[in-house]
Amino acid sequence: MRSSDRNSGGNRNPRSGGGGGAGRPRDGRGGDGPERPRRPRPEERRYDVGGTGQSGANKPGGMPRTKDGAVKPGTKGTGGGKPTGRGGRTIPARPRELDAQIEERNRERHSKRGPALPKTFPGAEQEGERLQKVLARAGMGSRRACEELIDQRRVEVNGRIVTEQGLRVDPERDEVKVDGLTVATQSYLFFALNKPAGVVSTMEDPDGRQCLGDYVTNRETRLFHVGRLDTETEGIILLTNHGELAHRLTHPRYGVKKTYLAAIQGPLPRDLGKQLKDGIQLEDGWARADHFRIVQNTGKNYLVEVTLHEGRKHIVRRMLAEAGYPVDRLVRTSFGPIPLGDQKSGWLRRLTNTEVGMLMREVEL
Structure with a gap:
């Protein structure tokens, strides 16, 4: 009996389906053994967002895991489940809040922004x-x-x-x-011209003679001269488009002084300066000089400086001629606080802002 029992027990075929269920099923779908994970169908694959406490192996399309819930090392992804890093460590899924922030940031980046307005100081809405x-x-x-x-x-x-x-x-x-x-805050222009002899002190001349306008023909703004100089008199003359300043500079009320250098023939008496300061009787009234001095003397040739605030026609020539000393050459060397300096004959220069301010202070502007 023992041998027959032993033989009968040892001759059992483990692959057969009989024998009281002692054999294990081949595909693992039956019997008491552990169930093998099957490959999920395409329609069953889902993205595992986590956070539910359920193991990915128990979800459709989940990754194979061990008993403690870890992903088995070396397991390839099937399109679902949580991604793994080196050593089989689970990489946490990206939170939905982060996705929302990224989407909002992209919307702001690509949305159309309004034009950037320039920065202004308080009160920018005011005029001026x-x-x-x-x-x-x-x-x-x-x-x-x-x-x-x-x-x-x-x-x-x-x-x-x-x-x-x-x-x-x-x-x-x-x-x-x-x-x-x-400060001249408007679009005013101020120039000083060293007028040569033979130039007419007008901006236009109907007879075609050379005039002051010939020196400013390339200016877009119309200029006019301040005061006048005789045709044969040289020196500084101002050109501007500031009407009020030009009017005050020539008005006797403000007494703007002009200085001249005159070449005359001597000998000169010592009291010539006193005579000019006391006044010389002319056909249109008395004329007085504010200052007189001899600048240079070479034999009978004298170079004298005369300063006065009047602006009558040919006044310096007439005063010296009345005193007995006709003028051979006359040059105006300064107009108020603006000197001629070393400016060449026929040259036009723009006054500096300081010079303009000095002129305006001279006439109380």
């Missing part, structure tokens, strides 16, 4: 122009340099020192000064 812009246009330097002038408290508007940037002014109404000198 910013002070530094007005100063820069008047020739005081760049806008940055004009801002430094304001920071140094060297600028005043209507008698008050400006202490803040961005003040808006009206160039036509407000009085702007730098270091006490008035």
Whole structure:
């Protein structure tokens, strides 16, 4: 019995389906053994977002895992489940909040933004122009340099020192000064011309003679001369488009002085200067000089300087001729605070802002 039992037990075929179920199924779908994971169908593959506490092996399309829930090392992804890194470590899924932030950021980046408006100072809605812009246009330097002038408290508007940037002014109404000198805030032009002899002191001449207008023909703005000089008299004459300044510079009320150099023949008496200062009787009234001095003497040739504030026609020539000393040559060397200097004959130069301020202060502008 024992041998027969032993033989009968040892001859059992483990692949057969009989024998009381002692054999294991080939495909692992039956019996008591562990179930092998099957490959999910395409329609069953899902993205595992995690956070549910359920193992990915128990979900459709999940990755094969061990008993403790870890992904088995060396297992390839099937399009679902959590991704793994080196050593089989699970890489956490990206939170949905992060996806939302990325999407919002992309929307802001590609959305159409409005035009960037320029920065303005408080009160930009007021009328007028910013002070530094007005100063820069008047020739005081760049806008940055004009801002430094304001920071140094060297600028005043209507008698008050400006202490803040961005003040808006009206160039036509407000009085702007730098270091006490008035600034020409409008588009005014100021030139000094060394007029040669033989040039007529007019901007146009109907007879076709050379005139002052021939020296400013390339200017877009119409200029006019301040005062007059005789045709044969040389020297400085001012050209501008500032009507009020030109009017005051020639008005007797303000007494703007002009200086002349006259070449005459001697000998001269010692009291010639006293005679000119006391006054010389002319056909149109008395004429008086404010200052007289002898500059140079070579034999009988004298070079004298005469300063006076009157502006009557040929007044210097007539005064010296009445005193007995006709003028051979006459040159005006200064007009108020503006000297002729070493400016060549026939040359035109633009006055500096300081010179313009000095002229305006001379006539109380």
